[in-house]
Amino acid sequence: MTANVVSVVRPQELVESQLSAWRDFQGADERLANPFLAPEFTLAVGRARSNARVAVIESGGTLAGFFPYERGALGVGRAMGSGLADCQAVVHSPDLRPEAQDLTAGCGLAALEFDHLLAYQVPLVAYHVVTEASPIVDLAAGFERYIAGHASLDRQTRRSKRVAERELGPLSFELDVRDKAALRLLIEWKSAQYRRTGRFDRFAKRSIMQIVEEMMESQADGCTGTLSMLYAGGVPVAGHFGLRSKTVLCSWFPAFDARYSRYRPGLLLFRSLIESSASIGIGHIDLGKGQEPYKQELKNGDIAVAEGWVERPVPAALLRRVQRAPRRLLLDFVLSRPALYVRTMG
Known part of the structure; x- marks a missing residue:
């Protein structure tokens, strides 16, 4: 198997041939058609946030994918548009199999966190902590x-x-x-x-x-x-x-x-x-994950999105795990008690 090679650039450093390939990858897979995954959104975030980065993935010497993210303290990365974007994914060619650990290491990160990742992307499934149904209005x-x-x-x-x-x-x-x-x-x-x-x-x-x-x-x-x-x-x-x-x-x-x-x-x-x-x-309106009554009233379908993280065996990742523990324990406590989960989520 050919190893993937990851290089990191700022969004504004992407050249036109790379931007064109990014759009082509989106066009080849309808599941990647979400505008939050478009290079234009990443470029806008890059102009507003100095910590925005893009992992450029090559396979066999050929441009094969992109993963936009934001680099935070302790070498912790978050998928692009953290707290703002309702869809996150590795945008890649149909033949690429992005490896989560290799991607995280290639980005120079101790850990990579996501909260609206398209759940179908198989190589990251092992790192899902919660998978939720994100409501859509299907107009097909x-x-x-x-x-x-x-x-x-x-x-x-x-x-x-x-x-x-x-x-x-x-x-x-x-x-x-x-x-x-x-x-x-x-x-x-x-x-x-x-x-x-x-x-x-x-x-x-x-x-x-x-x-x-x-x-x-x-x-x-x-x-x-x-x-x-x-x-x-x-x-x-x-x-x-x-x-x-x-x-x-x-x-x-x-x-x-x-x-x-x-x-x-x-x-x-x-x-x-x-x-x-x-x-x-x-073809569809993505309402964004959440249990708000109006979303449940309007929806007629769902897209699965995941929350989780990839950790590398480095000290900074261990420290981040300790920081994350109270929230994680609370989440596990609620999810392990269906009646409490129903009351909490309304």
Whole structure:
């Protein structure tokens, strides 16, 4: 067997032939079509985060794959877009079998952590700690087939639409809004939502703001920033910013004006988003892993994603294991008790 050779570069050091090969690898495997796996996302993260790196994998002297990641303290690496990206993977040619230990060593890492890794990538299965079902809206059979399977959702949205139009004015929806002011409005709504729910405001981090603003400008086939807005009587009431490839739309930042919450603007937005996405050939919408009620309401399928880590037999990896132990023990405790897991996950 030919050994794989790993070299490490900063994202901005990738040359056009490498970027082209990266896109070709994605195009050869529909499972890699997620826009978070596109080089454009990695390049944006690289411009915002100085610790971004890309492992370039060669096999038999031929370019064979890429793994974007971020290098942290103690030589611990995390898959690219940690805390931000909903999909992680080694993007590679069909013939490559990436070895987890060799990849980690080639990156010069003591440990490599992931939390949204595509679970089908066999060489990393041994390092999965948890595998979860990440909900999707499967549109392969078209919107009419999808909505026929969601009769309750259809009734709810029709009812909410009638009430909203009677009290607020006609509803309208735009799939792709090229307006920075609209993006700022959406971010204001999302930040307010984070505060209301006691969650950390991700937009308080300058690097995340920079990545989102850059993605808003991206028009690449494999990674197009897409801002969608719902209006009532000409007034914006809900919005969504995500990334899309030719066949996959990633739900990233949905939000609405809380003053209109009684009309369920988020649900109205997603119905329009789903219908419009189907009309332009999107095969599925990735809602991101999580048990939020709206995701369970919208979904009609799942993609398996994994959380775990690869460790090398070096002192820094042992120290990282000690740091990770309390969280790991808590996770094992919950997962070993099904009734507690159900209550915790809602």
